[in-house]
Structures are given as C-alpha cells and as structure tokens.
Amino acid sequence: MSEDDTRHPIWQSMWRGIKCRCPHCGKGRLFRGYLDQVERCAVCDEPLAGYKVGLFLPLVVITLMVHILGFVMLNMELTGRSNPLTYIYVLLPLSVIVPLAILPSSKGAMIGLFWANGWSDEQ
Numbered sequence: 820m821s822e823d824d825t826r827h828p829i830w831q832s833m834w835r836g837i838k839c840r841c842p843h844c845g846k847g848r849l850f851r852g853y854l855d856q857v858e859r860c861a862v863c864d865e866p867l868a869g870y871k872v873g874l875f876l877p878l879v880v881i882t883l884m885v886h887i888l889g890f891v892m893l894n895m896e897l898t899g900r901s902n903p904l905t906y907i908y909v910l911l912p913l914s915v916i917v918p919l920a921i922l923p924s925s926k927g928a929m930i931g932l933f934w935a936n937g938w939s940d941e942q
C-alpha cells in the first residue's frame with residue numbers, strides 16, 4: 820500500500836471527530852466515555868485505537884483557551900466591566916468549564932486529523 824492510499828479528506832475527518840463520531844463513517848461513536856477512545860468503530864469496524872494524540876491534545880486545548888479567555892478579557896476591558904470581582908466570577912468558572920467542554924471535540928478533531936493522514940501507531 821502506498822502512502823497515498825491511507826489519505827482521506829482532512830476537514831471531513833476532523834469535522835466528524837469534532838462531533839465525536841468515527842472519522843471513517845461518521846456514524847459510530849468515537850469515545851466510550853468522556854475521553855476513552857474506542858478500539859474499533861462499532862458501525863464500520865475501522866480500527867481507531869492506534870491514533871494516539873498524546874500531548875498534542877493539551878497543546879491544542881491550551882491554545883484555544885488562551886484565545887477564548889483573551890477575547891473575553893479584552894471584551895470585558897473594552898466594555899468597562901473590568902472590576903476584579905467580575906474577573907473572578909467570570910474567568911475562573913470559564914477557565915474550568917470551557918476546557919472540559921471542548922476536550923472531547925478537540926480530541927475527536929485530532930483523531931480525525933491523524934486518521935486522515937494515516938498517522939497511526941499500529942502498522
């Protein structure tokens with residue numbers, strides 16, 4: 820099999836991953852629980868366990884968080900709501916809730932990217 824045979828549409832694969840679905844068929848679930856990746860897709864039997872995103876995931880989530888919190892802070896400064904207590908009430912919950920909310924979709928997108936490029940641990 821040549822390298823080109825393992826390539827798939829990247830954006831479609833990542834979009835399916837963002838929806839926490841199998842990058843191959845878009846129907847099977849990508850995670851067993853919150854972030855536990857399935858071994859194989861239950862619908863199309865595509866092997867998915869070899870696509871390990873590792874430390875790429877926190878890098879992506881932290882980068883997204885910096886932009887989201889930076890936008891919120893900038894918006895609060897520009898609209899005159901820069902009271903320190905408002906910062907605590909808004910930014911502390913956001914800095915906990917937003918990463919937990921975007922983790923599965925971020926991991927799904929990374930798995931979709933890895934799957935589309937054939938970057939698997941298993942040969």
Ligand SMILES: [Zn+2]
Pocket residue numbers: 841842843844845846847860861862863864865
């Ligand atoms: Zn599938």
